[in-house]
Amino acid sequence: MTTLDLTPDELLTTTRTVRKQLDLEKPVPLELIRECIEIALQGPSGSNRQTWHWLVITDRELRAQIGEYYRRAVARYLESSGAAGKLYADDPERGPIQRRIGNSVAYLGERMGQVPVLVIPCLQAKTLPAGNQAGLWGSILPSAWSYMLAARARGLGTAWTTLHLNYETEVAELLGLPADIRQSVLIPTAYTIGTDFKPAPRQPLDEVVHHDAW
Template sequence: MTELLPLNPDELLTTTRSVRKRLDLERPVPLEVIRECLEVALQAPTGSNAQSWHWIVVTDPGLKKAIAGYYAQSFDAYRRSASYSGARRFDDPARDATQTRVASSADHLAAHMAEVPVLVIGAIFVGLQLPAGNQAGLWGSLLPAAWSFQLAARARGLGSAWTTLHLEYEKEIAELLGIPARVRQGVLLPVAYTKGTDFKPAPRQSLDAVLHLNSWSPVSA
């Protein structure tokens, strides 16, 4: 088993960041390490214990280049939208500076996606079609496992970034990889060793700004 970083649970949870610019694009990632991370991911909760998730690990340069091409097309549209991280502004200079850094790192990842050693797509068996209305029950059986994968990767000196922009071309990527129509993709995780492991907690809003107790009224009111 791969040697783990000396992180206690709280350190692991609060320092697992979306890593983009600090992904080491030159260092190979052994498939066995990815398998270790996925074994951890399979311990995540899943509705009715269905375990209907699937994991597509892509290392072939041609396939990565094709996926990166679709991602770049989607990212270009995102970059010109109001949702782009660099377009979001707040009444807080420090938070605005953070948004600028996030946008720069997102730009970097989009430009270098094909060079990332491993791409991992988390998917789940759906059936004939996605359920109507709130789909939390469905995705709640996949996304916690994907986060567990990211935590396991961090513990082994690897970094990743949660991305979903590829879903604009989900059908094309499914055809490229031979993913059945009844299996839907939920997340794309570019994975590589990181340049250094000294990640820190990110600045966040205060808990009281988003905490509600017994009603929607904020606790700080």
């Protein structure tokens, strides 16, 4: 196992959503994906139930079909008022950043099916709670992030995407998922074109931290 020379803080702050810098041509060894998932399985799971399942899609035709569902979902999203490219359109600071994000979303939307590996972390749940679902999804989403961190450490790029869930039923049928298997995120995974990623702009700490009360 060879990993990048990153401190823990550098790994946490430079694991970015990668779209335009995914290498669509270079194959990714399945064993490397398995390494990342093995690390991800150390993530928290409610009551230690460990009801997670990980779909790893490398078949060219399956990737293409999932990519087509994702392309349709992205097209609908980009037309919506909440699309990244339209948020803060009049803000001189955040507007340009959001437009760049919108452009990169569109780029990946057209190429999701070409990414060498698609990973979908899932949970086994017969029913979804009607109210607070934090406990349920808290048993898989931290592990999904751990997978992305492990991938970054190994020179792989990933993106946190959920738009495929607009076609959750169709993707489940395509992949033959049992009725009680719930998809969470879709994580495209590929080697990156370059590895020098930077921390992203974020809100000032004092604007988001509330001590003892709001």
